[in-house]
Amino acid sequence: MTQHRFIADQALSVSCGLPLGDEAGLGALTLGGFLREVTAQYCSREALIHSRPDGTTERWSYADLWREANAVAKALVACGLAHGERVGVLMTNRPEFLSATFGIALAGGVAAPIGTFSTAAELGYLIEKSAISTLLFERTVLKKDFLAALAELDTRVTEATPHSFASLRFPFLKTLVMVGDGACGAVQDWSAFLAAGNAIAEASIAARAAAVSPADAGVLFFSSGSTALPKGIVSSHRGVTLQMWRMGPQQGLSDGVRSWTANGFFWSGNFAMIVGGTLAKGGTIVLQRTFQPADALALMEAHKVQFLFAWPHQWEQLIAAPNWAEVDLSSLVYVDETSPIARHPTVEVDWIEPRHCYGNTETFTLSAAYPAQTSREEAAESHGLPLPGNILKIVDPLTGRTMPLGERGELAVKGPTLMLGYLGVPLADTLDAEGFLRTGDGGWLDDAGRLHWEGRLNDIIKTGGANVSPLEIDEVIRECAGVKVAQTVGVPHDTLGEIVVSCVALHERAQVSEEDLRSHARTRLASYKVPRRVLFFAPEDLAVTGSNKIKTSELRRVAAERLAMQT
Structure with missing residues (x-):
């Protein structure tokens, strides 16, 4: 079945995806509903594997993930979390990141992932901008100590107690919870935080989750834009979960796929691709907190990883790792046949990755794409067709006038995964009169409705x-x-x-x-x-x-x- 159509006037640079109602394979369109559905279907399957620093391995089933997410939800309710309040998640790819993000959704809050690359100055800006009421954070990431960074930003972090913490710099922040040893001052230990929620009834969380609408704000991700500082981008539950259900079919992933990435889930593409794409297929996520090439190869071998999601510069580091020649990577299936990884002596693949695609954080990743295994002849040199519900148009960057078909201009997009808005910016100042987001990217549409992206007009x-x-x-x-x-x-x-x-x-x-x-x-x-x-x-x-x-x-x-x- 074709996944796009033109509007009646094909003389203009406008291309439409199929109506959203015609898209197959979708489930619940809230984050809590997504987790509930995949848990019901794959309850006893292994959802994640985490190699702890002490060398032991932690494994959670889907039932475990559901239980832990509900524990976080109850703890947040015990802290007084209100509907729509934002909760920061400053963690690497570890089990608590997932239980926290889904738990926030179940409690009716908005998850705000924060990059673990952040310096103290950047962290201060992100906390201020997001207006989070709670911060769930991992203490140490490589050489960074986020407890020390928070104390540098506000000395009351280590001087106050959890129940007396009030910050003048961060007026909305009232609860700090840390994964890792050494909690002190206003910062609660993770286990103590969860224990505080034991008195909250399961029915209370179920009622809160049921009250969340697909149209409600679900997540707040940050992305660098054309301004000097990162933009806060608020997405609805529907926008996020549509992409989570889509990513498995988009990649052609099989039932029970085993996936690996070390790229942070605080980036929307990694969250949708690995968390959504894997869990929607009843698969297992092999977690790695930070990218260490030799360890990554060992994890892939030990846990029979089929799908790896890495950037090209990480491929080079994997190939240069000291154990590259010795590891058995024969389990890999979803590796593009032209990738350097495919040259490993144990790898035999005929998979074509869905490289013909286009997206932004503002659309919570893809708005145009061809699925995996699309031939080079069909996709040509394009960046895909609009996904269901999406409309793409090419406009004159100065006047906003829709360009004739085939002419170059600025790409504008609207659809069901389009953000609810930027923090602090009226939506009317962001979208054009027809509700399109002007992306700042240049390109053109061909007579088959395919997008040809040609780079950024705004120098990002x-x-x-x-x-x-x-x-x-x-x-x-x-x-x-x-x-x-x-x-x-x-x-x-x-x-x-x-x-x-x-x-x-x-x-x-x-x-x-x-x-x-x-x-x-x-x-x-x-x-x-x-x-x-x-x-x-x-x-x-x-x-x-x-x-x-x-x-x-x-x-x-x-x-x-x-x-x-x-x-």
């Missing part, structure tokens, strides 16, 4: 699968004494897609080195945002437009040429 850098705002980086670089002008661009890279390169002009006689600027950036920015390189220019060498803005396209070209010459 995509590095290793993450979106990075140049404005955010420039703001940090300009804090350094001696910096006159800073303009960050993305330079093409074979495995990362793009690398972050800051182009800097210094004040006369200023003495600032590349390492000085990178060291400062590391104190303020997540690791993937820190410039890989800093290039120095004379102020007059930074070409500007008539409105005195730097010509980023020209600067990107010059930066790439200079790096190539240095190499």
